[in-house]
Structure formats: C-alpha cells, structure tokens
Amino acid sequence: DTGVSQDPRHKITKRGQNVTFRCDPISEHNRLYWYRQTLGQGPEFLTYFQNEAQLEKSRLLSDRFSAERPKGSFSTLEIQRTEQGDSAMYLCASSLGTGVNQPQHFGDGTRLSIL
C-alpha cells in the first residue's frame, strides 16, 4: 500500500494559464474524490468518480474545471484560464467502495499559487 500519490506537490503559475494535476489512488480503490482546501478552512468536495464514471460534481466546479479518470485508475484535474481565487490546496482521496462507510484516504495535495 503506497498510499494516494499526487503530482506536483506545488504549482505556481500566472493568472490565465492552464494547469493540470494528477492523482494516483491506492491500487484497487474504485472510488476517487477531489477536494479543495483554502487557508484556514476544511476541505470542500469538488467531484467524485466510481471507476471511470464521474458521478457527482459540486457547483464549486465551474466550467473552467474538468476532471477525468479515463481507465478507472489515475485521475487528472485541469483548471483552464486560472484566476486568483483558484489558489488553494487540491486534495485527492480514494476509497474501496463496497458501502457508504469506507474511509477515504487522502494524498498530500497539490498547492496551487496564482501570481
């Protein structure tokens, strides 16, 4: 069990640029989640995959955000035309989905800073 891996750990970019983050879940975990955490706040849910299907998206996920999980393994989160308000820690989590009580295991996150 190597844990949930996220890449990169830090991303600094200029406003208006596109960025893409990657998440590798714990192997055999079929559920994958993205959350966003701003300074001093708890994480907020963005989107959820079961295998390759994206089953839920928060209204926080504007049309500039897109997430994929093409083969039901790793996932990518892309932000187009970044804005200052996108600066945050982006967290990925995975769980083994056989019921509603399976705990989610988090990666160390990608910290995005918009200049």
Added chain:
Amino acid sequence: GNSVTQMEGPVTLSEEAFLTINCTYTATGYPSLFWYVQYPGEGLQLLLKATKADDKGSNKGFEATYRKETTSFHLEKGSVQVSDSAVYFCALSGGSNTGFQKLVFGTGTRLLVSP
C-alpha cells in the same frame, strides 16, 4: 444540507494535559462520523471513525463517541504530547438519500502542545 461545526482554535495546551475538541453536526438520517488530522505540509490522515449511534472510535490514545441525542462527536485524549500538534478536522458522510460518501468537513481546530 449536512454541516459540521467545530470549536475555534487554536487550542493551546501543555504536554500531558487533557484534550477536548468539540464537534457537532447537522444531518438527515444516520451519517458516519470521522476525525482527520493534518500535520503541516501534509494531507489528511484518518484518525478515527464511528458509523452508528453510541459507537466509540479510538486510535493512538484519541477517542470520540457518536452521540445522536446531542448530535455530537467530541474528540478527547487523556494526555497530549508535543507530537500531537496539528489541525484536527471533524467530518461526516452518508445519511439518508445519499448514494455516495461525500465528506463534509468542519473548519478545523489547530492544537498547539508545548513542552
């Protein structure tokens, strides 16, 4: 909708002091309750969980009891250590009419333990 309220921090204690971090929740049905801990620069780690009323979750000397009558899940530890300094998040998932486990987090409580 579902929500979690935590006591504001920081909580400042001396080593070996008793710790309580209050958490109350609002949810329909029967959610699962969690405590996560976040060390500086890292992602969230699951500390403990409880999935039904009167369950007690415990780990590393921390405990929390699922109290449905008071909608609470307070975190306690009998004797804190400097290494317990971190941010603690209370969270819930599930409840009625939910098909998946979006986690709803509180805002977090920072614990500072001095020698």
